[in-house]
Amino acid sequence: MRIIYITGKGGTGKTVISAITALKSSQYGYNTLIISSDPAHTLKDCFGIEVGREYTKIAKDLYGLAIDPVKEASEHYGAIMEYIASIFRARGIDEILAYELAALPGMTGVATMLKLDMIIKEDSFDTIIIDTVPSGDALRYLYVPTLLSRMSRRMMKLISPIVEMGRVMTPITGVPTPTKESVEKGIEIIEKMENIRKYLLDSNITSLRLVANPDSFSISNVKRTYIQSSLYGLNTDLIIINKLYPKEGVGEFFKDWLINQTRLIEDVNKTFHPIPIKMLRLYNSELKGIDMLTRAGDDLFGDEDPTQIYYKGRTVEINRYGDRLEVIYPAPHITKKDIEIERIGDELLVKLSTDMGIVDLVLPLPLITYKMKVEKARLINGKLHIIFVEEK
Incomplete structure (x- = not known):
């Protein structure tokens, strides 16, 4: 199975690139979604x-699916939203507004992840192409499975048995106690996220492809996205520059x-470098319909299989030197300052x-560093080296 995420700044044509890639994949005989x-x-x-929300046949071996985040959320974590809304209602907030506020940040991304988990388990497709939300939001939700760690699941399981006891405190605190159903649903979501994380971080399965236009704003966005994705452990295998002006006749x-x-x-x-760069020219009309998309696919990929892994870079490296441990993260285009x-x-x-402000990234550390302290950090040739030493 191949999973390919395609993202970029809004307006760069990431949906068209996703459609071109998916169509080309299906033309190679892969059952593609x-x-x-x-x-x-x-x-x-x-x-x-x-x-729509059900698999829609588009062409031979090609199917489409649109994620409806509201419906997916109500199906997958309606009990959790109900509990959050009850907290707002207890504070005197209007019921309609309470449900609006209960819509969790990143709902679209989480809903996509949960749907992807289901699709992977079905094992019906050879290739899955995901046309994501614009870059910044896409990376945030791609990192959700890492943030929802096993520790979160253990905490939820500890909370579950004492839920009923908490009901006694509700009249005193004025804060509704989570229902057992909402806690169990939380555990289920975390377990699904952990499963999807294994696929996302496997560079033999999942690739991230970044789309930009030949302008400084979208290229700066791609650079920033690449930095973040590298630190997250996602493998970027291809950069696509879309809507190139032709050299003649303009x-x-x-x-x-x-x-x-x-x-x-x-x-x-x-x-x-050394990530491959592909380019697609600006056409004299919109890229719409199977014929135009096929033509663009031939221009972009030629005779190549679009599902191939164009580049595979190492993500996190761990080296042991005596009582010291070195953890190396890729950190392209970052300076010490x-x-x-x-x-x-x-x-x-x-x-x-x-250039868009401060970006906070949370990176998981190997368990072996638990009893170690950070001795120093260095940037060497586009890599962040963190040196840990055993505490005496």
Whole structure:
């Protein structure tokens, strides 16, 4: 099975690239599913077919699925939302507003993950292409399975037996006690997230592909996304530059655009080496329908299998030297002044300074570091080296 996430800044054409990739995959004979997790749901615009919550046949060996986060949430964690809403109601908040507030942040992403877990267990598809929400939100929810660790599950299981006792305290505290159903549903969600995490971090199965246009804003976004995804442990195997201006026939008006485009492409090739870069030109009409998407797929991939793993980089390395342990994370395009590190229990809090502000990343540490302290951290050739030493 291959799972390919495709993301990029809004407006770069990530949905079209997802559609091209999925169609090309199906033309290679792979039973392919394209999932839209973006609330904009533009698969219909690409294929000219209404794609809903059930598998929709688009072409031979190609099916589509649109995630409805509200319906998925009500099915998967309605009991949890009911409990959160009850807390707001207990505080005197209007019932309708209470349910709006109870809609958990990242609902779309979590709903997609839970749906993906179900699809993987069905084992009906060879290739799953996921057209995600724009980059920043996509990475946040791709990291949710890591944040919801085994510790969270153990805590939920400890809470479960004392739920009934908590009901006695409700009249005193004024805070509703979670129902046993909501606690059990929480445990179930965490276990599903742990399962999906194994697939996401397996570079033989899952790849992240980043889409940009030949402009400085979307390329800066791709650089930032690549930094975060590398630290999260996700394998980025391909960068796609979409909507390239043709070199001939654009006229004097676009002369400066072409000069800037050439400079940016050179920068992208240097920045992301050795990750392959593919480019797709701007067409004289919208890419819509099977024929146009097939043509674009031939232009983008040629005779290549689009599901191949174009690049596989190592994520986290661990080395032992006597009483010291070295943990190495990929940290491309980061300088010493851009980064701050803090150890919190079995996690490493990394603060990155980016052109969009401070980004906080939480990285899991190996259990072996539990009785060790951070001795020093170094940036060497695009990698973050954390040295731990045993406490005396």
